[in-house]
Amino acid sequence: MFYRETGQFKQNYAADSAVFPILQDRYGLAIILAIAFVGIPLFGNEFLLASVMIPFLILSLGAIGLNILVGYTGLLSLGSAAFMGVGAYATYKLSTIFPQVNILVWILCSGFFAAGIGALFGLPSLRIKGFYLAVATLAAQFFLQWCFVRISWLYNDNPSGAIEVPARTLFGIAITGPSATPVTRYLVVLVIVAVMTLIASNIVHGRIGRTWMAVRDMDIAAQLMGIRLLPAKLLAFAVSSFYCGVAGALMVFLWLGAAEPSAFDIRLSFVLLFMVIIGGLGSLIGSFMGAALIHIMPIAIRALPESLGLPIAAATVEHLTFLIVGGLIIFFLIVEPHGLARLWQIAKQKLRVWPFPY
Amino acid sequence: MSLRNWVLALSAASMLAMPAIDAAQAEDSIFVPLFTYRTGPFAGSGTPIANGMHDYLTMLNERDGGIGGVKLVVEECETGYDTKKGLECYESVKPKKPVLVNPWSTGITLPLIPKAAVDKIPVLSMAYGLSASAKGDVFPWVFNPPATYWDGFTQILKYIAEQEGGGIEKLQGKKIGYIYLDASFGREPLPLIESLSKELGFEAKLYPVAAADMQNQSSQWLSVRRDRPDYMILYGWGALNSTAVKEAVKTNFPMDKFISIWWPSEDDAKGGGDGAKGFKTLNWHAVGADFPLLADIQKYVVDTGKSQVADKSKVGQVLYNRGVYNSMLIAEAIRTAQKVTGNKVVTGEDVRRGLESLNIDEARLKEMGLEGFTGPVKLSCADHNGHFSTFVQSWNGTAYEKVSDYITPMSDKVGPLLDADAKAYAEKNAPWPTRSEACDAS
Missing domain, CATH: 3.40.50.2300 (Response regulator)
Structure with a gap:
């Protein structure tokens, strides 16, 4: 009924194996993109853009990065915040050493630095698995964060110990720094996140993604089929860290505006991991859903009593938010342990056959 | 994919919620947001500070009907000492035209420093934040009295x-x-x-x-x-x-x-x-509740149940009084701004001028009921800290x-470091705006 597929014929293999085989899904995606690119910049206020959408998109990108590693390749990592930090610090160093080069080039380049470091810390993944690998990546988290505090070269010897964002422009419009408007920053973030999501989608649906999933499902079987484990796992680490690195650079340069090393602490790693688990392991849309649940829902809950005119103290609202978000996370995990993405998949399946389920 | 619509619906809901808050704000009041942390790992330190800040401003509203006859709208925003939440607080209070912000965390202060001049919202980081922001010539919008x-x-x-x-x-x-x-x-x-x-x-x-x-x-x-x-x-x-x-x-x-x-x-x-x-x-301020002003807070706020302090003995503790001191600076800055500009309902620009002309002498302290509570505070356009004893x-x-x-x-030792640091900050963040704000000679 909602998904009337009558008349949608697939006449070649490409159409049959498309990412979105159903016409309605393609329309839905087009509408979402139209809202994101046109509707929100036109009608959203500064708070929605700067505090809701920009962080949501950046966290989604980080979650996609982690999902590539945890969800698609089955390698548990707790170092994603540190890899985000590598991206941020690389962008900071590059943009202060070569201020002439456009900042967006450096933001994207910083991903390669994060990828390099990520691949390095991914080396143990060939030998250790599961929780033990999580502990090994935890070492990356602590070591890199220690570097951010201790190596003063990384933050240009600032007495504050923090990295600050210089004002930079693109085509004469400020995109970083204090005079960059939320709309510009939002659009820049949106373009980068949309393009990188498209690339991620192509990677995971192609040969490389299938390699990763084979490794995830059973690495001995994958090896017997001729998949070389070390390159496959290291590539997963590199691509994942690339995404995290770009997300980290975006976080400092287009969202926060300055960052202390503690911005990349273990809590951020956990938050990303929660997003991936709640959103759905091995699902790109799940990364967005997880980020929305963890980031946007608390903001919505916090805004609720105020918009209803209930006089509740700020701290009480915060406690309530913790309670409600925690409760909802448990609820969603009980209802569907495979995450929101799976929940949506089930719902879609039901909608396709409604009202005559068979 | 269209579950992303849910996300958009959620954000649309929060978008709709925002203008409602703006409308609730009366025209003839001064909006003072307080960034506080009563939750999170630092709540133990944050709660007394939040209480002190909140109670002093509430007391002014109760006792004097605000400052200069204008009611203060005091609103707490919970940061949990988390930079991301702090910035969210900043964005959420910005449309309501705050006259100044107190981030109460160095991590939140740093991103706000460059924003202050653009958004025209002064930052009062009382004895924390960036030490170099004491230099008013480089940081006209940031204040960090009374000492670095x-x-x-x-x-x-x-x-x-x-x-x-x-x-x-x-x-x-x-x-x-x-x-x-x-x-x-x-x-x-x-x-x-x-x-x-x-x-x-x-x-x-x-x-x-x-x-x-x-x-x-x-x-x-x-x-x-x-x-x-x-x-x-x-x-x-x-x-x-x-x-x-x-x-x-x-x-x-x-x-x-x-x-x-x-x-x-x-x-x-x-x-x-x-x-x-x-x-x-x-x-730099006394402990204990043995001051006429703190007695007023006791009388108008704590006894009437408008305070969040758990028990009365907390009034007068170090960090509670620190919060009171912070709010005293806020209130005096607003009062000075009213005096300097002649406006009753002051804006962020006015309060910036008020902070630069801030002069709390012994007589004023006595008048406020804080005699012997702390030393005099006098700021200037060049010195946003005072480097007080x-x-x-x-x-x-x-x-x-x-x-x-x-x-x-030891100002002779600290001074050169501050100069060098402020200069380095401006250079590293080039193009850093040169000060264009006029100075009220006081």
Whole structure:
């Protein structure tokens, strides 16, 4: 009924194996993109853009990065915040050493630095698995964060110990720094996140993604089929860290505006991991859903009593938010342990056959 | 894919919610947001500060009907000491035209510094944040009275010299340990220590404590026992302070030679038990509720149940009074702004001018009912900090008591560092706007 597929014929293999085989899904995606690119910049206020959408998109990108590693390749990592930090610090160093080069080039380049470091810390993944690998990546988290505090070269010897964002422009419009408007920053973030999501989608649906999933499902079987484990796992680490690195650079340069090393602490790693688990392991849309649940829902809950005119103290609202978000996370995990993405998949399946389920 | 619509619906809901709040705001009032943290790992320190700030401003509303006849709209935003949430708070209060913001976290202050000039919202980071922001020529929108961490460090050194019975030449040959939070706050004095230790001839021993190990300082204190420094200086926050006091007691370090910057609270010292007697901290305002103004807070706010303090004995504690002091600066800045500009309903621009013309002298302190509470505060266009004197207070087992006179900082040592630091900041953040704000000659 909602998904009337009558008349949608697939006449070649490409159409049959498309990412979105159903016409309605393609329309839905087009509408979402139209809202994101046109509707929100036109009608959203500064708070929605700067505090809701920009962080949501950046966290989604980080979650996609982690999902590539945890969800698609089955390698548990707790170092994603540190890899985000590598991206941020690389962008900071590059943009202060070569201020002439456009900042967006450096933001994207910083991903390669994060990828390099990520691949390095991914080396143990060939030998250790599961929780033990999580502990090994935890070492990356602590070591890199220690570097951010201790190596003063990384933050240009600032007495504050923090990295600050210089004002930079693109085509004469400020995109970083204090005079960059939320709309510009939002659009820049949106373009980068949309393009990188498209690339991620192509990677995971192609040969490389299938390699990763084979490794995830059973690495001995994958090896017997001729998949070389070390390159496959290291590539997963590199691509994942690339995404995290770009997300980290975006976080400092287009969202926060300055960052202390503690911005990349273990809590951020956990938050990303929660997003991936709640959103759905091995699902790109799940990364967005997880980020929305963890980031946007608390903001919505916090805004609720105020918009209803209930006089509740700020701290009480915060406690309530913790309670409600925690409760909802448990609820969603009980209802569907495979995450929101799976929940949506089930719902879609039901909608396709409604009202005559068979 | 269209579940992303849910996300959009959620955000649309929050988008719709925003204008409703704006409309609720009356025209003829002054909006003062308070960034507080009553939750999270630092809630122990954040709650009394939040109470002090909130109660003072509420008292002004109750007793005087606001400032200059204009009601204050006081709104707390919970940051949890988290930079991301702090920025969210900033974005959420920005449309309501706040006259100033107090981030109460160095991490939140740093991103706000460049924004202040663009959004025309002054930042009041009281004795925290970026020390260099004391330079009004470079940072016209940022204020950090009454002293910087560098000032504080030299004040402690001067106090130590005084204990040794003389001027700073007495520091020659002394061994001074420095235990600090290994983050921007604690690391800030390091360049100063490096230059001063050479100049004054004392030996500095550094004991960094990582933020993750705040509650586990046994290795640092083992080194302290080995090094046997003559004095220990503490730059900590939250659990770091209480743990340091406990460990110092365990190590049998002489507590009267253990001196902290101004952040430890009563609870931090209490944790050390009887052994913590003699523990010293810097402070620039009195403790206790024995002031007419605090009696008013008691009468108009606490007794009427408009305060969030858990019990009345909390009124007058160090960090509660620190919050009161912070709000006193806010209120006086607004009052001065009204005087300087002639507007009753002031804006962020007006309050920036008010802060630059701020002049709280002894007479004004007496008038407010705060005689003897603190020293006078006078800021200027060039000096947004004042570098005021602080005193040393000692823990007697139940309360802090003042044990020294007001100590001036070594401005000749700190001044050049501030200049260099402010210059470096402007260069690194080029193109940093040159000051265009006119100065009200006062």
